[in-house]
Amino acid sequence: MTSGTERLEADLQEAERELQELEEQLDDRPQFGLGEGGAGAFSWEMALARRKRVTARIAALREALTKVREGTYGCCEGCGARIDPERLEILPATSLCAACARAVDTSVTSPLGSRA
Numbered sequence: 001m002t003s004g005t006e007r008l009e010a011d012l013q014e015a016e017r018e019l020q021e022l023e024e025q026l027d028d029r030p031q032f033g034l035g036e037g038g039a040g041a042f043s044w045e046m047a048l049a050r051r052k053r054v055t056a057r058i059a060a061l062r063e064a065l066t067k068v069r070e071g072t073y074g075c076c077e078g079c080g081a082r083i084d085p086e087r088l089e090i091l092p093a094t095s096l097c098a099a100c101a102r103a104v105d106t107s108v109t110s111p112l113g114s115r116a
């Protein structure tokens with residue numbers, strides 16, 4: 001059961017390295033005028049969007065590592081069931097089983113989800 005932690009730690013290190021690179025990239029923010037986003041501004045915004053994703057990934061990986069230490073890793077936060085090992089193989093930082101993740105997904109993406 002050690003291989004799971006190693007994978008998570010390797011992923012975390014990689015994500016932290018990526019975040020650092022993005023921070024450096026975001027440090028030299030291009031001067032962009034009103035309404036005109038040049039190539040520099042575009043890549044800056046791309047970096048900003050990527051940073052958001054990487055930050056979320058780091059948070060998820062840290063949470064997963066905490067769960068490994070607590071012995072709750074692999075349990076679904078939605079229904080408490082064991083998460084399919086194959087799913088954990090693909091998404092090591094996930095905290096939901098496939099069924100719960102699907103339920104969350106459809107409630108977020110479905111435009112019919114918010115009926116009054």
Ligand SMILES: [Zn+2]
Binds near residue numbers: 080100
């Ligand atoms: Zn579940």
